Amino acid sequence: MFLQQMVSLARQGDRRALARLLSSIENGETILEPEIEESDEWRILALTGPPGVGKSCLLDRLLHVWTDDGTKIAVLAVDPSSPRSGGALLGDRVRMTVVDHPEKKDLVYVRSVATRKSSGSVPSVVQEMAACLLMTGWDRVIIETVGAGQSEVRCAAVADRIVLIEGPARGDGVQAEKAGLLELADAILVNKSDLPGAERHANELRESLQLGNPTPPEVQLVSALRGDGIDEAAVLLMGLQQTSRAERARWRERILSHHERQILNHSEFNDILTNLEEGLIGFDEAYVKLREVDE
Ligand SMILES: Nc1nc2c(ncn2[C@@H]2O[C@H](COP(=O)(O)OP(=O)(O)OP(=O)(O)O)[C@@H](O)[C@H]2O)c(=O)[nH]1
Ligand SMILES: [Mg+2]
Numbered sequence: 034m035f036l037q038q039m040v041s042l043a044r045q046g047d048r049r050a051l052a053r054l055l056s057s058i059e060n061g062e063t064i065l066e067p068e069i070e071e072s073d074e075w076r077i078l079a080l081t082g083p084p085g086v087g088k089s090c091l092l093d094r095l096l097h098v099w100t101d102d103g104t105k106i107a108v109l110a111v112d113p114s115s116p117r118s119g120g121a122l123l124g125d126r127v128r129m130t131v132v133d134h135p136e137k138k139d140l141v142y143v144r145s146v147a148t149r150k151s152s153g154s155v156p157s158v159v160q161e162m163a164a165c166l167l168m169t170g171w172d173r174v175i176i177e178t179v180g181a182g183q184s185e186v187r188c189a190a191v192a193d194r195i196v197l198i199e200g201p202a203r204g205d206g207v208q209a210e211k212a213g214l215l216e217l218a219d220a221i222l223v224n225k226s227d228l229p230g231a232e233r234h235a236n237e238l239r240e241s242l243q244l245g246n247p248t249p250p251e252v253q254l255v256s257a258l259r260g261d262g263i264d265e266a267a268v269l270l271m272g273l274q275q276t277s278r279a280e281r282a283r284w285r286e287r288i289l290s291h292h293e294r295q296i297l298n299h300s301e302f303n304d305i306l307t308n309l310e311e312g313l314i315g316f317d318e319a320y321v322k323l324r325e326v327d328e
Contacts, residue, residue: 036063043169048142051169055144058161064298067164075193075273076173077163081180081214082198087224088177089129090257091198096131098267100140107142107171109162111155111178111188142171156187157294163191180214189217190286194273197221201230202237215242216282218250219275222266226254250276296323
């Protein structure tokens with residue numbers, strides 16, 4: 034009842050209802066069962082990359098362009114729980130200018146996902162929130178996530194396409210490769226092209242991607258600060274097709290995340306942990322139980 038009513042209000046543009054709906058998913062009070070559809074046109078796009086690389090600034094620029102034709106776009110900004118010290122993060126976030134723009138503000142919705150609050154699997158929560166936004170009349174959903182840990186990588190894998198945002202070279206090689214992010218990317222934007230080292234890094238990435246890869250993802254230079262390359266990036270991303278290599282990596286992440294979600298949401302999960310703790314059952318038995326279909 035609550036769900037239907039809130040969905041219907043949110044569809045009519047009631048942002049308080051939408052916020053309540055998303056919070057109830059975030060808190061695990063509402064569980065949606067999103068279906069993963071495959072189509073040529075993406076509905077969920079992930080922007081991922083190291084902290085401070087300019088993801089939010091870039092997204093703000095892209096939103097200004099993408100909403101020009103009236104497309105309604107919602108953003109889920111996933112707050113990392115680990116990479117930087119907790120509290121200050123939200124305040125740290127660059128304010129999106131598009132949300133204050135008189136003609137654009139109704140076409141954009143920005144919502145943070147506080148991963149620290151979540152007791153369940155974060156990627157599942159993000160996936161359900163994205164599905165909820167699509168259900169309530171948003172044309173596209175963008176997930177902004179710091180590509181730092183495995184959980185963040187899985188958040189990105191929820192999306193239909195993944196765009197990796199990089200910055201100028203820092204002299205320590207291609208970090209994204211280590212994080213397993215490079216193989217998930219359908220395109221790469223090297224931001225801060227106004228700074229030295231950006232072009233060098235773009236070349237490093239191109240070289241690294243060409244190794245054993247017949248159809249490497251595109252690498253483009255942009256500057257969110259100056260607005261250079263933004264129109265080109267907006268076109269590239271909007272029409273982005275998935276690369277087969279990224280598709281395979283994404284399915285892998287999705288299966289792992291589904292598995293984790295099933296286990297975390299199992300009705301007996303806490304009891305089984307207690308039994309393990311008390312030595313009443315062993316690991317094998319516990320695991321078999323957790324994999325039994327839960328009614
Ligand atoms: N020089 C330069 N600075 C930029 C550019 N884009 C963003 N910045 C600056 O980089 C800093 C971080 O920008 P954000 O957009 O917050 O970066 P982010 O990747 O979203 O950061 P987190 O969400 O905290 O991971 C800000 O101080 C921006 O002003 C750019 O193209 N050139
Ligand atoms: Mg940001």
